[in-house]
Amino acid sequence: MLSYRHGFHAGNHADVLKHVVTMQLLSYLGQKETPYTYIDTHAGAGLYALDGAYASKNAEFETGISRLWERKDLPAPLAEYVNLIKALNPSGKMRYYPGSPYCAEKIMREEDRLRLFELHPSEGKILRENFRKLEAHAAAQGHRPAARGKRVMIHQGDGFVGLKALLPPPSRRGLILIDPPYEDKMDYRRVKDTLADALVRFSTGTYAVWYPLLQRMESRQFADKLKQLPAGGGWLNVTLSISGPAPDGFGLHSSGMFILNPPWTLEPMLRELMPYLVSALGRDADAGFTLESGTEPVLNTGTRRVAGAFRAVR
Numbered sequence: 001m002l003s004y005r006h007g008f009h010a011g012n013h014a015d016v017l018k019h020v021v022t023m024q025l026l027s028y029l030g031q032k033e034t035p036y037t038y039i040d041t042h043a044g045a046g047l048y049a050l051d052g053a054y055a056s057k058n059a060e061f062e063t064g065i066s067r068l069w070e071r072k073d074l075p076a077p078l079a080e081y082v083n084l085i086k087a088l089n090p091s092g093k094m095r096y097y098p099g100s101p102y103c104a105e106k107i108m109r110e111e112d113r114l115r116l117f118e119l120h121p122s123e124g125k126i127l128r129e130n131f132r133k134l135e136a137h138a139a140a141q142g143h144r145p146a147a148r149g150k151r152v153m154i155h156q157g158d159g160f161v162g163l164k165a166l167l168p169p170p171s172r173r174g175l176i177l178i179d180p181p182y183e184d185k186m187d188y189r190r191v192k193d194t195l196a197d198a199l200v201r202f203s204t205g206t207y208a209v210w211y212p213l214l215q216r217m218e219s220r221q222f223a224d225k226l227k228q229l230p231a232g233g234g235w236l237n238v239t240l241s242i243s244g245p246a247p248d249g250f251g252l253h254s255s256g257m258f259i260l261n262p263p264w265t266l267e268p269m270l271r272e273l274m275p276y277l278v279s280a281l282g283r284d285a286d287a288g289f290t291l292e293s294g295t296e297p298v299l300n301t302g303t304r305r306v307a308g309a310f311r312a313v314r
Contacts, residue, residue: 010061012063014064016081016240018100026038027107036169036171036173038113040100041117043154045099047126087106101127105131124154160190168202178191189218204232207231228297230297267293
């Protein structure tokens with residue numbers, strides 16, 4: 001929806017989960033010489049000022065990145081994530097927080113490609129400006145321009161619709177991140193329908209979906225519906241809760257990342273990482289995580305069947 005601004009939520013616990021997982025997926029793709037394409041269907045502004053009007057209103061970053069900023073015992077995946085953000089804040093003061101596009105650009109190689117969609121006209125304009133500044137800074141430092149040639153393409157439009165034209169990517173390797181605001185309950189349906197179509201066009205791609213865990217039925221049933229999709233490489237679902245629900249039912253306390261065709265390295269990494277995140281970000285006794293994976297779709301036949309599944313709960 002055009003009223004949504006991610007700046008209100010920048011750097012919160014959900015961003016920590018989303019960006020750490022996304023960075024690990026991109027790092028895995030970068031292990032092979034063949035270029036890959038990163039597609040972000042809801043790119044946002046790309047960069048957020050934590051002392052700005054949006055982020056400072058509720059200071060949600062205090063539930064996420066703030067709790068990791070000074071830690072000296074970070075596991076390697078979290079250290080990579082925090083160091084990327086610290087490089088963006090050379091003064092040592094936490095002022096700027098990167099969105100998914102910025103995190104991706106910093107990890108990806110010159111031969112890899114970024115394709116970014118943003119429907120909100122103001123956010124799209126800011127996204128373009130942020131990448132222009134990133135390019136100018138890289139040039140001033142004698143490095144490759146961040147947006148040289150066709151490496152980065154930014155589209156103002158509906159990422160659900162625009163994704164179709166980009167699949168399969170030229171190299172047949174890619175990561176697609178889908179994280180709409182879910183303010184409109186139809187977003188849940190659109191995500192599943194978009195994934196079903198995308199798997200026909202690009203069955204071997206890796207698809208990462210961020211979603212909130214809310215009281216509404218669409219949210220509670222969402223992951224189980226995604227498990228029914230026919231991904232030949234299986235699925236992985238990880239959730240992080242920093243507390244129990246608020247008495248009034250408002251506020252985001254839990255979120256998840258659902259990955260189709262995940263790399264084999266992701267699950268063991270998360271088994272070690274998630275207890276640390278719960279310890280670092282948890283706010284009460286209801287803090288915890290779930291981690292489950294399957295090698296084939298879960299059949300919706302009344303009796304749930306999970307083949308080759310692992311589940312951990314804390």
